[in-house]
Amino acid sequence: MDRFPAADAPLYEVKANLFKGLSHPVRIRVLELLADTAEVTVTELMQGTNQEASNLSQHLAVLRRYNLVVAQRRGVQVFYRLAYPQVADLLTVARSLLQQLLHTTTQQLAGFSPPAGESVPSTAGAAVKEAPLR
Amino acid sequence: MDRFPAADAPLYEVKANLFKGLSHPVRIRVLELLADTAEVTVTELMQGTNQEASNLSQHLAVLRRYNLVVAQRRGVQVFYRLAYPQVADLLTVARSLLQQLLHTTTQQLAGFSPPAGESVPSTAGAAVKEAPLR
DNA sequence: TCATTACTTTAGAAGTCCATCATATAACGG
DNA sequence: CCGTTATATGATGGACTTCTAAAGTAATGA
CATH class of the missing domain: 1.10.10.10 (Winged helix-like DNA-binding domain superfamily/Winged helix DNA-binding domain)
Structure with a gap:
């Protein structure tokens, strides 16, 4: 290491x-x-x-x-x-990450177990409406 | 808009x-x-x-x-x-952005004019050694 | 020069971040 | 239970961030 x-x-x-x-x-x-x-x-x-x-x-x-x-x-x-054009790329990746995050969070709220680890699900998903993503 | x-x-x-x-x-x-x-x-x-x-x-x-x-x-x-795997993607994009940034900054310090705009060149480049990038 | 428009900077209050030191908690074997 | 290891949390001081209101600066046309 x-x-x-x-x-x-x-x-x-x-x-x-x-x-x-x-x-x-x-x-x-x-x-x-x-x-x-x-x-x-x-x-x-x-x-x-x-x-x-x-x-x-x-x-x-x-x-x-x-x-x-x-x-x-x-x-x-x-x-x-x-x-730099990479700034737009950062936004694009973040958007994708956010979509995954929202998907994971809604899964957890629906009662499915977290993929791995014992992390506590964030409450952000609960407060976030399914607004159109950019 | x-x-x-x-x-x-x-x-x-x-x-x-x-x-x-x-x-x-x-x-x-x-x-x-x-x-x-x-x-x-x-x-x-x-x-x-x-x-x-x-x-x-x-x-x-x-x-x-x-x-x-x-x-x-x-x-x-x-x-x-x-x-999420996208976290690694964010790091990858940032690394590319940083390389661009360092390149731009060293160009400016060498006396070339900035590509566009009238932004003041950062002094970060001057303080940053050309260490191996991840 | 003055008035106007567009944009930036300043000041201050309230909140957040970060490192350090101290303490707490979880797990495990004897 | 106790001691040890691994890790997390709490408290605190100083630095930094963010918003609002006020003031400042740059550009322009009359």
């Missing part, structure tokens, strides 16, 4: 930052909108997320900080786009 | 939680070790991460809480494994 060399820590830190950028619902929504459309203005993102301007701006700053998006000002407007 | 229906919020919350589980270097390392080996004991994870027992335990609790791993006790030992 190889150890965790301290030399790798910065790389893991950068990777963790990528996931940090994705770890808020509004920011996921923003990235999904950007995955759908090449570039989007802040105003459009405000509408697509239902967030107030300053809140959204701070979320966008996080996404910029962690290299998930790039911004370009053209006149009065600022356009955002995904920094 | 479709809005962010409140009905979807719980689903986004669950998705955000998945990413939250991934947003710490030690937890990434744990998941990578689990992606390599079907199941691993806590002791082995302690060695592979260089973390003290209670710190690791708290990280493992986060991974359990967000449905990224499952635990199974057998006698004195507890074995951990990935809850």
